[in-house]
Amino acid sequence: MEWALANLLNHPDVLGKAKAELDARVGDRLIEESDFAKLHYLQSIISENLRLCPVTPLIPPHMPSSDCTIGGYHVPAGTIIFVNAWSLHRDPSLWDDPESFKPERFESGSGFDACKFIPFGMGRRSCPGDGLANRVMILTLGSLIQCFEWERVGGDKIDMAEKTVMTMFKVEPLELMCRARPVLDMLLS
Numbered sequence: 455m456e457w458a459l460a461n462l463l464n465h466p467d468v469l470g471k472a473k474a475e476l477d478a479r480v481g482d483r484l485i486e487e488s489d490f491a492k493l494h495y496l497q498s499i500i501s502e503n504l505r506l507c508p509v510t511p512l513i514p515p516h517m518p519s520s521d522c523t524i525g526g527y528h529v530p531a532g533t534i535i536f537v538n539a540w541s542l543h544r545d546p547s548l549w550d551d552p553e554s555f556k557p558e559r560f561e562s563g564s565g566f567d568a569c570k571f572i573p574f575g576m577g578r579r580s581c582p583g584d585g586l587a588n589r590v591m592i593l594t595l596g597s598l599i600q601c602f603e604w605e606r607v608g609g610d611k612i613d614m615a616e617k618t619v620m621t622m623f624k625v626e627p628l629e630l631m632c633r634a635r636p637v638l639d640m641l642l643s
């Protein structure tokens with residue numbers, strides 16, 4: 455969520471489009487699960503955020519139980535393999551303008567190669583919580599956009615420097631200012 459808000463505040467045009475989508479498709483009540491199918495742009499924002507800022511940049515290690523071939527390389531049984539999702543998600547041979555935050559790239563839908571986008575891993579041991587995680591992210595980010603006007607502290611762009619241990623942190627913790635939007639007054643009254 456911290457990365458998602460940071461990306462949105464560095465791209466006010468994207469934040470504006472997300473707000474317009476929520477206002478048009480949800481209106482004067484709080485977002486709920488039945489709205490998700492109508493919120494394509496918000497879903498694209500979540501995906502684009504996971505592409506540039508994957509929670510686990512290095513997918514946890516895997517070990518084949520028998521010899522196999524991966525990408526033309528012979529991999530003996532027992533080899534420990536790390537897949538670098540961060541690097542895959544920014545590979546210029548797979549993504550157009552990979553360093554830019556552009557949720558629109560997830561909107562076209564047609565011909566998207568699932569193997570190049572793996573924030574939840576892939577295959578038999580991929581994350582079983584991906585559906586739950588996506589729902590929680592859409593609900594949380596959607597509510598934060600609906601209920602508050604967000605602003606950066608000072609005029610400067612947010613520093614996106616990363617630090618990776620097992621998961622990927624912001625070096626500078628995010629600080630933002632917010633004001634309640636009218637929908638919040640209505641919800642609380």
Ligand code: HEM
Nearest residue numbers: 509510513514573574575576579580581582583584586587
């Ligand atoms: C944004 C949120 C999340 C992200 C980015 C994420 C990402 C991942 C990744 C990359 C893996 C490793 C997949 C692999 O080895 O190929 C994993 C495994 C796993 N995740 Fe998640 N996860 C998230 C949320 C959740 C939630 C909400 C749950 C449970 C409710 C969950 C449960 C698990 C479990 C049990 C595994 C191990 C699966 C196995 O080894 O078979 N995760 N997750």
